[in-house]
Every structure is written in C-alpha cells, then in structure tokens.
Amino acid sequence: MGKNDAKLNRRQFLKASAAAVVSLAAVGSVAYWLKDKSDMRSRGLLRPPGAINEDEFLFACIKCGLCVQICPVRAIKLADWDAGLSYGTPYIDADVQACDFSCDSIQCAETCPTAALNFQVFKKAGEEAVTELYAKYNNKLPADVNPFKVQIHAMKRVYHLGIAKVDPEKCLAYHGKGYEGPLTKHRAKLRPPGKDERVHTDEIHVKREMCDLCAVYCPLGEDAIVMEKTGEGRMLPKILEGCVGCGVCEMVCPTEPKAIVIEPAEL
Amino acid sequence: MAYLYDLLHGDKRRKPLPPKKKEELPFMREGISYKEWHDRAKGRHTWRNRRWMFLIFINILFVISFTFDLGILEGSLSGSRLLGLYLMDPFNSLQELTIAGTHNYIPHLTTNFWTGFLTILVFYWIVGGRAFCSWVCPYHFFAELGEKVHDYWIKKRKIKEKTYDITVKYVFWIGFILLALLTGELVFENLNPVGILSRAIIYGPGLALLWVILLLSYEVFGVKRFWCRYVCPIGVTYSFVGDLSPINIKFELDKCGHCRDCQDVCLVPHELWFVKRGAATREVHYTGGDCTKCGLCIDVCPGNALSYGIRDSDKIFGK
Structure with a gap:
C-alpha cells in the first residue's frame, strides 16, 4: 500500500466519519426534542403492572415483547411509532382487552429481563401476606386455606395501573337506562368474579334493568366500585380507594365512547 | 498476549x-x-440454502411460539427466551450497562439480564460472532435479496457503485453508546431494523416498517449493503466477540x-x-x-x- 493510498484512506475515513457524526447528532437532537414533546402520561398509555417511573421506563425497557407473550389474555400490546420514543414499549388497551386479574402470578412483571416491570414490589407483598397467614394459624394451615391464593391476592392489591374515572353524562345508569346484548361487541377474554374459568365476552348475553356491568364485573368488587343512588331511578358508579385500574370496567362498559375509562397512574 | x-x-x-x-x-x-x-x-x-432455511426457521419459530402459545422461543430478537433460557441482544445490553453507570439502574440488571447477555456472548463466541447476521437476522435476509436487485441495476449501468470507508461503523458504534448515555434512553432501538422487523414479524406490522423500507431502498438504489456494512452496531458488537472465535x-x-x-x-x-x-x-x-x-x-x-x-x-x- 503506497503512501498516497494511506492518505486517501484517511481522507475517506474522515469524510465518512463526519457524515456519521452529523447523522448521529441529528438522531440525538430528534430524541431530545421528542423527550420534551411526547410526555406519554398525557398521551394516556396505560402501562402493564409494575411499570417503573416513565422516564426510567424508556431506558429499562428493551422492547422485547416477552410480557406480551406471557399474558394469558393477551392484554399487552407494543406501541407503534406514533408513540414517539415509546415506540415498541408495552401498553394495555383496556378498551379492547383489559388486564382481567386472571393470571397466576403477574407473569408479565416476573418475566421482564430488565425489571422495567418491577416484580419485586409484588413479590414482597406476596411473601409478607404468606408470612402473616402462617403466623395467624401458628404454622398449621387449615385444609381450606390455600396460601397460594392468599399470596396472589395480596400481590394484586399492590398493583396500580391507574384509576377509573366516570363521566356521568355518558353513563347509562345515570340516565336510568338498562342494557341488553352481548357483554362486549368484539371478542375478549374475561374471568368473571367468583368463577374459575375464563369466558369469551362476546358469547355472554347480559340483560340489566339498570346498567351496572362495571360494578358486577369488577374483579375487586365492592372494594373498588359501588353503584350509588343519585336520584329517583338513577344510579352512578362510585370509584373507591381499592381501584387499581385494571380496566375491566372500561372493557365491559356498553356505551360508545366509554362512560368509564382508566386514567393511567402518574408514575 | x-x-x-x-x-x-x-x-x-x-x-x-x-x-x-x-x-x-x-x-x-x-x-x-x-x-x-x-x-x-x-x-x-448448498450453504446459502441451508442458511436461508435456518434463518426462516428461527424467525418462524418465534411466530408459531407466540401464535400457538408453545413457549419454545418467546420474545423477539431484542430479548428472548429459548425454552426458558434468557437471551439478550448484546448491543442493547451494552447500552443498558452504559446507562447503569450514570443512573440509579443497578437493580434493573436482573439475573435474567446477566444470564441472557453472557449466554449470547459465549454462544456467539463459539459459532463466530457475526454468524448472527447471516444465520438469524431477518434484515440481513431482505438486504441479501435487495443486493441481488442492486447488482442487477449496477450491471445495467443504471447506478454507479459507491463505497465508504468500512471503519466508519466504529464511529456509529461509539456514537450510539454515547447517545444512550446522554439521553438516558435506548435511542438506537427506535432505529434498529433488526428489532423493528423482528417485532413486525412476530407482533404484526406497524409504522416503523417505513424506516426499514427506506433503508432497504437506499441499499438497492444507493449504496450496497449500507446498513450492514457501515452502520449496524449490533454487527460491530458481534464482530468484537467473533474476533477470537x-x-x-x-x-x-x-x-x-x-x-x-x-x-x-x-x-x-x-x-x-x-x-x-x-x-x-x-x-x-x-x-x-x-x-x-x-x-x-x-x-x-x-x-x-x-x-x-x-x-x-x-x-x-x-x-
């Protein structure tokens, strides 16, 4: 290789490097700009259980989609480019398929390799509950007490996706109306409270004199939502402190647009 | 030494x-x-056909594992689980490690993260670093087909062959690591055609595919194998591993x-x-x-x- 070749090579390298640095700087500036513009909380992305602080979420989440795959009801989806820097990160579209509480161990958080969905919170709560349970019965559990159920129950109490908000104007019950028809028009999975099996919601025919589907199908029942009398023949769901924002109420709400929606938690 | x-x-x-x-x-x-x-x-x-069959098999395995809930190969090429064993994209992992130094991030480097990262490094050290590119990467597959079209255009003298200095990929590699450090986000993953394609194949297509199409058309009508040769930091990471394979x-x-x-x-x-x-x-x-x-x-x-x-x-x- 001659001396001139070396010089030419160096010039070529410098030219290419300059182009590389310029394009990297452009990408960086766009990333910075998007960071200010796209505040995902205001866009209302409902993150899966255990999601950490939104700013940290964007570097912890590697967009692998393991949480999408493990969810037994396929509630989790990956965001597209319209979500800016949140592209590829998981969210729940409660309208279509809510997180219905029917899983065995909050697997989405458990499977996350970078703890963008942090399982430790749930693990701790579950372990504490089981310890408490054993202490309560002096280490001798009666046959009808299932420690596993107690554990998962405690784990689900600490998860917090958001909170349900009711818009009275759209609510059927507020206008004293009932509802008859399929539970949802599209096919979604749901485990009704008190049942062991999941069902397809479009196969369930419901008939209510006064619409109270959100309260009936809430996995947390009276801890989270009750129907409150607001006048003669009128009622309105009232959201209580127990609400964790799973979104089942939004999914089963028969109005269009929904009278009850989940407001994502300020993470 | x-x-x-x-x-x-x-x-x-x-x-x-x-x-x-x-x-x-x-x-x-x-x-x-x-x-x-x-x-x-x-x-x-012979080897091209074997390789294409393997590449298609791996990517289809992701799809059928998800569609039929088989649990054989879950996730995507950014991070996956093969029969329960975690595997992590090495450049993603390197970015995570870089960020870990500046943010309070250590708790997020879970055992699964380390198993995935180290398994990938050891595996690709054995089979030869960038073997990932030609045997697994879906973008490589499409780029290879695009290259054929590109060669045809060159032959017809519709376009002129253009090359850059290949060392520029190290500039990109360092640059993307720095971007992760400065923004505290996985900036590269938003542009990564490997991840985008892999997710599109498994979870369904999205707007991000436009970027992949743009890149591919630049490779067909502009510079031969532009992304793989001069930019892709995943390939560079694998090449470091493969130096000693x-x-x-x-x-x-x-x-x-x-x-x-x-x-x-x-x-x-x-x-x-x-x-x-x-x-x-x-x-x-x-x-x-x-x-x-x-x-x-x-x-x-x-x-x-x-x-x-x-x-x-x-x-x-x-x-």
Missing part, C-alpha cells in the same frame, strides 16, 4: 509468500482450462486459483484479503471478526479452497 495479537493482526503484518507460479495454479496442475475449472462452482448454493472460514492457498469470485459475493470482502495473488502470508488463513460465516464464498469457490474450519486446528490437532 503475543498469541492474541498474532491472531488479530499478525497474519497481515507478515511478509507475503511468493506468488504462485503459473504451473502451481490448481487448474494447471489438473491440466484443464481455467474456464472449465471455474465453471465447476456454477449454480452451487474458534469457528471460522478456512482458506487453503494451494487450492486457490485467485479468481476472486469469493470477494465479489462477500458482504465484507476485506476479510478475504488473502485471496489476491501474492497477498497470502501463510498456507492456511482464517477470516476475522467481520466475517458473517454466511458461506457464500464456500459455494462460489471452484477449487474448494474455502471451507468452515476451526481456527488453528491444524496447529492443535495436526493436519
């Missing part, structure tokens, strides 16, 4: 062996014409007729520097970290001078 240095740079620095005399060339030894010898490898696609493409000088067809089909022709007449410094050479072990050169070689081999196996086990 001396062995390591020799492994990486030694061969190129040595004094070249004297160029073969005409009667030493393989076709002269066999007493046939160059054309007859050269036509032997025509239409041979035992499995490599082995070159035997006495079978080589210096037709240099191998360099024409190669994604990284500089790795085959020793096929030029009078360039080889040893009787046996092995390719380096940039080599994707795709086997195109093996298919195209009329003298079978190129083959898959274990580096320095002749020194260890004897010939």
Whole structure:
C-alpha cells in the first residue's frame, strides 16, 4: 500500500466519519426534542403492572415483547411509532382487552429481563401476606386455606395501573337506562368474579334493568366500585380507594365512547 | 498476549509468500482450462440454502411460539427466551450497562439480564460472532435479496457503485453508546431494523416498517449493503466477540486459483484479503471478526479452497 493510498484512506475515513457524526447528532437532537414533546402520561398509555417511573421506563425497557407473550389474555400490546420514543414499549388497551386479574402470578412483571416491570414490589407483598397467614394459624394451615391464593391476592392489591374515572353524562345508569346484548361487541377474554374459568365476552348475553356491568364485573368488587343512588331511578358508579385500574370496567362498559375509562397512574 | 495479537493482526503484518507460479495454479496442475475449472462452482448454493432455511426457521419459530402459545422461543430478537433460557441482544445490553453507570439502574440488571447477555456472548463466541447476521437476522435476509436487485441495476449501468470507508461503523458504534448515555434512553432501538422487523414479524406490522423500507431502498438504489456494512452496531458488537472465535472460514492457498469470485459475493470482502495473488502470508488463513460465516464464498469457490474450519486446528490437532 503506497503512501498516497494511506492518505486517501484517511481522507475517506474522515469524510465518512463526519457524515456519521452529523447523522448521529441529528438522531440525538430528534430524541431530545421528542423527550420534551411526547410526555406519554398525557398521551394516556396505560402501562402493564409494575411499570417503573416513565422516564426510567424508556431506558429499562428493551422492547422485547416477552410480557406480551406471557399474558394469558393477551392484554399487552407494543406501541407503534406514533408513540414517539415509546415506540415498541408495552401498553394495555383496556378498551379492547383489559388486564382481567386472571393470571397466576403477574407473569408479565416476573418475566421482564430488565425489571422495567418491577416484580419485586409484588413479590414482597406476596411473601409478607404468606408470612402473616402462617403466623395467624401458628404454622398449621387449615385444609381450606390455600396460601397460594392468599399470596396472589395480596400481590394484586399492590398493583396500580391507574384509576377509573366516570363521566356521568355518558353513563347509562345515570340516565336510568338498562342494557341488553352481548357483554362486549368484539371478542375478549374475561374471568368473571367468583368463577374459575375464563369466558369469551362476546358469547355472554347480559340483560340489566339498570346498567351496572362495571360494578358486577369488577374483579375487586365492592372494594373498588359501588353503584350509588343519585336520584329517583338513577344510579352512578362510585370509584373507591381499592381501584387499581385494571380496566375491566372500561372493557365491559356498553356505551360508545366509554362512560368509564382508566386514567393511567402518574408514575 | 503475543498469541492474541498474532491472531488479530499478525497474519497481515507478515511478509507475503511468493506468488504462485503459473504451473502451481490448481487448474494447471489438473491440466484443464481455467474456464472449465471455474465453471465447476456454477449454480452451487448448498450453504446459502441451508442458511436461508435456518434463518426462516428461527424467525418462524418465534411466530408459531407466540401464535400457538408453545413457549419454545418467546420474545423477539431484542430479548428472548429459548425454552426458558434468557437471551439478550448484546448491543442493547451494552447500552443498558452504559446507562447503569450514570443512573440509579443497578437493580434493573436482573439475573435474567446477566444470564441472557453472557449466554449470547459465549454462544456467539463459539459459532463466530457475526454468524448472527447471516444465520438469524431477518434484515440481513431482505438486504441479501435487495443486493441481488442492486447488482442487477449496477450491471445495467443504471447506478454507479459507491463505497465508504468500512471503519466508519466504529464511529456509529461509539456514537450510539454515547447517545444512550446522554439521553438516558435506548435511542438506537427506535432505529434498529433488526428489532423493528423482528417485532413486525412476530407482533404484526406497524409504522416503523417505513424506516426499514427506506433503508432497504437506499441499499438497492444507493449504496450496497449500507446498513450492514457501515452502520449496524449490533454487527460491530458481534464482530468484537467473533474476533477470537474458534469457528471460522478456512482458506487453503494451494487450492486457490485467485479468481476472486469469493470477494465479489462477500458482504465484507476485506476479510478475504488473502485471496489476491501474492497477498497470502501463510498456507492456511482464517477470516476475522467481520466475517458473517454466511458461506457464500464456500459455494462460489471452484477449487474448494474455502471451507468452515476451526481456527488453528491444524496447529492443535495436526493436519
């Protein structure tokens, strides 16, 4: 290789490097700009259980989609480019398929390799509950007490996706109306409270004199939502402190647009 | 250390062996014409077909695992689980580690993260670093098809061949690491055609595919294999791993007729520097970290001078 070749090579390298640095700087500036513009909380992305602080979420989440795959009801989806820097990160579209509480161990958080969905919170709560349970019965559990159920129950109490908000104007019950028809028009999975099996919601025919589907199908029942009398023949769901924002109420709400929606938690 | 240095740079620095005399060339030894010898490898696609089948199989495995809930290969190429064993994209992991130094991030480096990262490093150290590119990466597959169209356009003289300095990929590699550090986000993952394609295949297409299409059309009508050759930091990460890989493409000088067809089909022709007449410094050479072990050169070689081999196996086990 001659001396001139070396010089030419160096010039070529410098030219290419300059182009590389310029394009990297452009990408960086766009990333910075998007960071200010796209505040995902205001866009209302409902993150899966255990999601950490939104700013940290964007570097912890590697967009692998393991949480999408493990969810037994396929509630989790990956965001597209319209979500800016949140592209590829998981969210729940409660309208279509809510997180219905029917899983065995909050697997989405458990499977996350970078703890963008942090399982430790749930693990701790579950372990504490089981310890408490054993202490309560002096280490001798009666046959009808299932420690596993107690554990998962405690784990689900600490998860917090958001909170349900009711818009009275759209609510059927507020206008004293009932509802008859399929539970949802599209096919979604749901485990009704008190049942062991999941069902397809479009196969369930419901008939209510006064619409109270959100309260009936809430996995947390009276801890989270009750129907409150607001006048003669009128009622309105009232959201209580127990609400964790799973979104089942939004999914089963028969109005269009929904009278009850989940407001994502300020993470 | 001396062995390591020799492994990486030694061969190129040595004094070249004297160029073969005409009667030493393989076709002269066999007493046939160059054309007859050269036509032997025509239409041979053994390794390419095996590789494409494997690549499609892996990517389909992701899809059917998800669709039928089989749990064999879950996730995507950014991070996955093979029968419960975590696997992580090494460049993603490196970015995470960089960020971990500046943010309060250590708790997020879970056991699963470390198993995935280290398993990938060890596995690709064994099978040869950038073997990921040609045997797994879905973008490589489409880029390979695009390359055929590109070559056709070149042949028709519709476009001119243009190359850049290949070292520029290290600038991109450092740049993307710095971007992760400065923004505290995985910026590269938003532009990563491997991740985008993999997610599109498994979870359904999205707007992000437009970027992949743009890149591909630039490769077809602009610069040959632009992303893979000059930008992709995932490939660079794998090439660091593959620099010391035992499995490599082995070159035997006495079978080589210096037709240099191998360099024409190669994604990284500089790795085959020793096929030029009078360039080889040893009787046996092995390719380096940039080599994707795709086997195109093996298919195209009329003298079978190129083959898959274990580096320095002749020194260890004897010939």
